[in-house]
Amino acid sequence: MPDNGSATRPLRVAIIGSGPSGLYAAEALTRHDEVEVSIDVFDRLPAPFGLARYGVAPDHLALRSVRNTLETVLDDPAVRLLANVEVGTDISVEELHRFYDAIVFTYGAATDQRLEIPGEDLDGTISATELVNWYCGHPDAAGERVEAAITAATSAVVIGVGNVAVDVTRVLSKTAPELDHTDMPQHVLDLLAATSITSITVLGRRGPAQAAFTTKELKELGELADADVLVDAHDLALDPVSEADIEGERRRERNMEVLEEWSTRTPARGRRTIRLRFFSQPVEITGPDRVTGVRVERTRLDADGSLHGTGEYTTIDADLVVRSVGYQGMPLAGVPFDEARGVVPHAEGRVVDDGTVVPGEYVAGWIKRGPTGIIGTNKKDATATVRSLLADAAQLPRAAQPDPDAVTTHLSERGVRYVDVDGWHAIDAAEIALGESKGRPRTTLHDREALLESARRGVRD
Numbered sequence: 001m002p003d004n005g006s007a008t009r010p011l012r013v014a015i016i017g018s019g020p021s022g023l024y025a026a027e028a029l030t031r032h033d034e035v036e037v038s039i040d041v042f043d044r045l046p047a048p049f050g051l052a053r054y055g056v057a058p059d060h061l062a063l064r065s066v067r068n069t070l071e072t073v074l075d076d077p078a079v080r081l082l083a084n085v086e087v088g089t090d091i092s093v094e095e096l097h098r099f100y101d102a103i104v105f106t107y108g109a110a111t112d113q114r115l116e117i118p119g120e121d122l123d124g125t126i127s128a129t130e131l132v133n134w135y136c137g138h139p140d141a142a143g144e145r146v147e148a149a150i151t152a153a154t155s156a157v158v159i160g161v162g163n164v165a166v167d168v169t170r171v172l173s174k175t176a177p178e179l180d181h182t183d184m185p186q187h188v189l190d191l192l193a194a195t196s197i198t199s200i201t202v203l204g205r206r207g208p209a210q211a212a213f214t215t216k217e218l219k220e221l222g223e224l225a226d227a228d229v230l231v232d233a234h235d236l237a238l239d240p241v242s243e244a245d246i247e248g249e250r251r252r253e254r255n256m257e258v259l260e261e262w263s264t265r266t267p268a269r270g271r272r273t274i275r276l277r278f279f280s281q282p283v284e285i286t287g288p289d290r291v292t293g294v295r296v297e298r299t300r301l302d303a304d305g306s307l308h309g310t311g312e313y314t315t316i317d318a319d320l321v322v323r324s325v326g327y328q329g330m331p332l333a334g335v336p337f338d339e340a341r342g343v344v345p346h347a348e349g350r351v352v353d354d355g356t357v358v359p360g361e362y363v364a365g366w367i368k369r370g371p372t373g374i375i376g377t378n379k380k381d382a383t384a385t386v387r388s389l390l391a392d393a394a395q396l397p398r399a400a401q402p403d404p405d406a407v408t409t410h411l412s413e414r415g416v417r418y419v420d421v422d423g424w425h426a427i428d429a430a431e432i433a434l435g436e437s438k439g440r441p442r443t444t445l446h447d448r449e450a451l452l453e454s455a456r457r458g459v460r461d
């Protein structure tokens with residue numbers, strides 16, 4: 001075992017973020033025999049798992065079960081959870097260096113991007129992040145705003161053709177029995193069950209060949225109990241750029257097959273409709289104070305793949321607009337940040353400031369790569385970062401106060417009520433019990449105080 005600078009104590013590592021990349025990093029650190037480690041995983045929320053809890057759609061039960069795998073990492077004796085602690089607010093990065101030999105930033109990139117078109121802030125216009133936070137029971141969800149937008153809405157426009165756009169379209173289109181088995185908070189389930197939305201138009205700026213959704217997600221739209229999918233055959237005529245984009249790309253070829261089949265369908269009377277419209281660029285969200293529609297310009301692709309407006313405009317009536325045009329990372333005080341790319345700059349996972357490696361600082365996951373890839377992508381990525389960390393172990397600057405009690409004493413003195421793994425297990429049990437009381441497998445607790453109250457056995461005042 002190489003000398004890590006202290007033969008008498010394990011290497012102290014702080015991981016900032018308990019989403020997939022943070023927990024995969026913790027797992028990679030514990031699954032090797034090069035250096036003995038002692039890891040604290042911080043999260044600003046009282047419950048762990050990041051977007052595996054607050055992003056992955058609640059009706060995708062198999063995918064959400066990745067949380068069970070991630071949970072085993074938290075039960076490792078070398079790993080301690082310190083949830084409900086916001087780095088940058090409750091403890092600074094500078095202070096963390098006093099307690100840890102190495103810090104791994106895995107704090108994600110879950111802020112939504114804006115369209116920057118007129119009307120974006122009208123009542124009835126929300127971001128996919130707001131909607132997803134609400135239906136997943138995120139403690140910071142803008143509940144009132146989302147509920148005001150959805151209640152009584154009849155025609156929705158979803159802007160974007162990635163998997164998140166497909167998720168929100170599907171969730172808004174499902175009937176109560178289709179959502180009953182999910183772990184959505186009860187008030188969310190009740191409101192979605194009573195929704196009066198009868199039509200949803202999904203807009204893509206480019207063509208079907210360029211859409212980012214995966215075939216599996218796309219196909220699910222065609223399998224809903226009370227919704228028919230409509231596609232205009234005109235949108236599926238392929239220009240040479242699209243033909244080249246599809247050539248040999250299995251996902252795109254299969255997407256086109258699905259869309260072509262849908263373009264021949266006739267909707268059944270009385271059912272909800274989901275209309276997919278491509279080459280449609282929103283230029284304005286209209287309405288006096290509440291949204292009444294989306295003004296859309298028809299687009300076309302040039303031979304070099306660049307997008308152009310054709311000057312042909314239409315307005316789609318809508319009383320709800322959900323924009324789903326991507327995510328971006330935000331800076332964390334005391335950590336280098338690439339504003340243009342919305343990521344922490346790095347070299348093989350080592351944080352870099354102005355071209356120089358910052359000793360003892362590492363990065364993984366969405367805040368390293370940007371908001372792309374599936375959950376599994378973060379495993380490979382976090383493992384690669386951990387490889388760099390372990391290679392550096394012997395040279396890392398040594399923490400002044402490595403005793404694990406030093407950091408928790410510091411937090412307690414600040415009045416920070418952290419949630420440890422026992423606290424998380426108490427939340428878990430409370431959610432399962434709440435679900436069972438309503439005949440559901442689990443009901444997510446969405447209120448921060450309710451989460452902290454349930455975690456009380458694991459919370460230190």
Ligand SMILES: Cc1cc2nc3c(=O)[nH]c(=O)nc-3n(C[C@H](O)[C@H](O)[C@H](O)COP(=O)(O)OP(=O)(O)OC[C@H]3O[C@@H](n4cnc5c(N)ncnc54)[C@H](O)[C@@H]3O)c2cc1C
Pocket residue numbers: 016017018019020021022042043044045048049050051052054055056057060063085086087088106107108109110132164167327332364365366367372373374375376378
């Ligand atoms: C709506 C949506 C649906 C998705 N669905 C799927 C899917 O079905 N299948 C799939 O494979 N992938 C899906 N993904 C992608 C997947 O969720 C991501 O790849 C993955 O969650 C990224 O992991 P991460 O750990 O880098 O970030 P995150 O999961 O965002 O985790 C970051 C964590 O850091 C915490 N944090 C942030 N700031 C601080 C701070 N200052 N101090 C302490 N903690 C902090 C956050 O609370 C969070 O827990 C989806 C993503 C979204 C947005």
